[in-house]
Amino acid sequence: MYKLNTIELFVGCGGLLDGFEQSGHYNTLASVEWQKYACETLINRLQNKYKYEDAKDRVLHFDIQRTEELINGWKDDEIYGSNEGLNKLVNARKVDLIVGGPPCQAYSMAGRIQDKDGMRNDYRNYLFESYLRVVDIYKPKIIVFENVEGMLSAAPDGENIVDKIRRGFNDHGFDIINDIRSNALLDLSEFGVPQKRKRVILVGLNRSYFGDQSQNQDTLGYFYNTILPSYKSDAPPTVRDAIGDLPKLYPAEADYREAGRKFSHFPPTTEKNWHKPRYHNRRDIEIFSILAKDIQCGENKYHSIENLKKLYTEKTGKTSNIHKYYVLRWGETSNTIPAHLKKDGLRHIHPDPEQARSITVREAARLQTFEDDFEFIGSMVQNYEMIGNAVPPEFSKRLANAIYELLETKRLL
Structure with missing residues (x-):
């Protein structure tokens, strides 16, 4: 089976990555995360579950905002140590897919309500720009960008953040679906997750592989309205299904x-x-x-x-x-x-x-569809945080399979 090479940004403890790995269609070249305990959790998972012997090398503990250093290497004795960088790790291999979702607090409705400035001054509003800088360097076939529903109404400087993201994707040669709310706002409970969780899942198509903007809107419409819905469950699992036997x-x-x-x-x-x-x-x-x-x-x-x-x-x-x-x-x-x-x-x-x-942490993990053999390497507080920030692996696995099917359909494997 042909495996697609992926880079994961803002990977956290690896909920999104875990689903892609479960699908069996992807090879994780590298993952980037700034929280050390999340990196340790992911390294443990990649080593013990997916048998990456060099997992410590593939998980980069670093701040993506320092993009040039991330790509070419850094030395930071205070926090991040030293590393030869993403280019060395990728080693001239083709990157097929870049996946990730910047921290959602700046876009969430709850975050805006609680912050006295409505999160307008939060640097996390613009982390997508760092994401796009990495995309521009490796030019994958497809990108996946995940975030909360609140992203659709966030406008920290007066312009809707979605318009900025769309323009950024466009400037880098990628197309996302025109009507995001109707197509890309997904209820994850429809995909085997025992939880009410709505998320925006933006799939971006590289015009160099997929064609012009008009063609790509047709392709994206087919993906969101035909391919992805075929991975839905007949009925959402319940709380009892998830934690009743613990x-x-x-x-x-x-x-x-x-x-x-x-x-x-x-x-x-x-x-x-x-x-x-x-x-x-x-x-x-x-x-x-x-x-x-x-x-x-x-x-x-x-x-x-x-x-x-x-x-x-x-x-x-x-x-x-x-x-x-x-x-x-x-x-x-x-x-x-x-x-x-x-x-x-x-x-x-x-x-x-x-x-x-x-x-408990384990019950929260099950409601997020983490498998019981997924070990969280952190304190109780850190583990709750990692789980809450993650994409449910069961949804991620179905998304991964849907993207692979799209590439098969377009003969891009």
């Missing part, structure tokens, strides 16, 4: 310590990697139990936002303009798994009232 973690009668760490639930760990209970105080445990029981018995007293806010005030003595809590439903998809899980799990409460807790 060992139960019950509240202890009192807090206790093990290996220097404070626990509120037992057992403190299970044979499943990172199925460890997060610590919760007694007040939160009581609230979680009340909310989950309310759903389980069908009373739905706390179905309304106002009643959730009242409960928060009754139990904490504080007020909030937004509701703090959400309980996952066994028979439905989960709400979106965000990087914010690293701070608290109040919006991701386990549906079993007897367990009265938020979801």
